[in-house]
Amino acid sequence: VEMAKxxxxxxxxxxxxxxxxxxxxxxxxxxxxxxxxxxxxLKAAKDKVAKLDEDAQARIMLYEGDMRTFELDQKFNLITIxxxxxxxxxxxxxxxxxxxxxxxxxxxxxxxxxxxxxxxIKMIADHSGNLGQSLKRFAKFEHPVTGNTVFGWGSRNYDxxxxxxxxxxxxxxxxxxGKAIKRYYVPLKIRWVYRYEMQHLLExxxxxxxxxxxxxxxxxxxxxxxxxxxxxxxx
Numbered sequence: 001v002e003m004a005k006x007x008x009x010x011x012x013x014x015x016x017x018x019x020x021x022x023x024x025x026x027x028x029x030x031x032x033x034x035x036x037x038x039x040x041x042l043k044a045a046k047d048k049v050a051k052l053d054e055d056a057q058a059r060i061m062l063y064e065g066d067m068r069t070f071e072l073d074q075k076f077n078l079i080t081i082x083x084x085x086x087x088x089x090x091x092x093x094x095x096x097x098x099x100x101x102x103x104x105x106x107x108x109x110x111x112x113x114x115x116x117x118x119x120x121i122k123m124i125a126d127h128s129g130n131l132g133q134s135l136k137r138f139a140k141f142e143h144p145v146t147g148n149t150v151f152g153w154g155s156r157n158y159d160x161x162x163x164x165x166x167x168x169x170x171x172x173x174x175x176x177x178g179k180a181i182k183r184y185y186v187p188l189k190i191r192w193v194y195r196y197e198m199q200h201l202l203e204x205x206x207x208x209x210x211x212x213x214x215x216x217x218x219x220x221x222x223x224x225x226x227x228x229x230x231x232x233x234x235x
Contacts, residue, residue: 001025001030003080003111003113004025004032005030007110007111008077009076009077009110010031010032010033010074010077011030011076011078011079012032012034012035012072012074012076013032013081013082014067014079014081014085015037015067015081015088016034016035016036016042017036017038017045017083017085018041018044018045018048019034019045019048020082020083021083022045022060023045023048023052023056023060026056026060027052029059030059031059032060033060033063033072033074033076035070036062036064037065037066037067042062042064045062046062049062067085067086067101068094068097068098069097069101070105072105075105075106075107075110076107076110077107078112079105079106079110080112080113080114081098081114082115084115084117085114086098086116087116087117087193088189090162090189090190090191091191092201095191095201096201096204099205099206100205103207103233106233107233108235109232109233111210111232112230112231112233115227115228115229116193116226116227116229117192117226117227118195118221118223118225118226118227119192119224122224123224124158124160127157128160132156132157134155135155136155138152138154139151148173148174148176149173149174150171150172150173150174152170152171154168154169162191164189164191164192165189165190165191165192166189167190168186168188169185169186169187170183195212195221195227198227198229202229206234207233208231208232208233208234209231210230210232211229212227213226213228213230214226214227214228216228
C-alpha cells in the first residue's frame with residue numbers, strides 16, 4: 001500500500017486474489033487495476049468491492065488474466081505481485097513469460113515490486129527424508145460460517161532437481177461431537193527460486209535491481225526469510 005501511494009499513477013496488481021492488498025490501496029486513494037487467473041477469487045473480490053464507498057469503487061478495475069500472457073491497453077507506474085504468487089510459475093519458461101509481460105506493461109519510469117520466500121535448506125532437508133511426506137497439523141481455527149472447529153493438515157514433497165514443491169493441504173471440519181463432517185483437499189504446486197537465480201532472471205528479462213529486502217519493514221535480506229525485490233525497467 002505504501003508503494004502504491006507513492007506511485008503517482010495507476011497501479012497494476014497481478015494475482016490480486018480477493019483484494020487483500022488491492023482494496024486497502026484503493027481506500028488509500030490509489031487508482032489500481034487487478035488481474036487474477038481465478039474466476040472464484042475475482043468474484044470474491046468483486047463482492048468486497050461492491051461494499052466499498054463509491055469513490056473507492058471507482059478507483060478499482062478487475063480483470064481475469066494469466067500473468068504470462070495478459071494484455072492491457074495501459075502502462076503502469078507500479079506493478080506488484082504480492083503474496084509469493086510469482087512462485088506459481090513452475091518452469092523457467094513460465095517465469096520469463098511473466099516477467100516479459102510485466103516489462104511490456106511497465107511505464108518507462110515505473111517500478112516492479114514483488115515478494116517470494118527465500119528457500120530454507122533446513123526445511124527442505126527436513127521434508128526430504130522418510131517422514132517428510134507424512135501429514136502434519138499446521139492449523140486449528142473456527143469455521144467463519146458454521147462455527148465448527150477446522151483442523152488443517154499438510155503433506156509436502158520437494159523435487160530437488162526441478163525445485164518444485166508439491167503440497168497437499170487437508171482441512172477437516174469437526175462438529176461438537178468430534179465427528180468430521182466435511183473434508184476439503186487443497187493442492188498447491190510452486191517452484192522455489194534462489195536469490196541469485198531470481199536476480200539473473202530479472203536482469204535477463206530487462207530489469208535493474210533497485211533493492212532486495214528481507215522483510216516488509218525493509219530490513220536486510222537474510223537466508224530463509226523473504227525476498228522482496230524492487231526493480232525498475234531497463235530501457
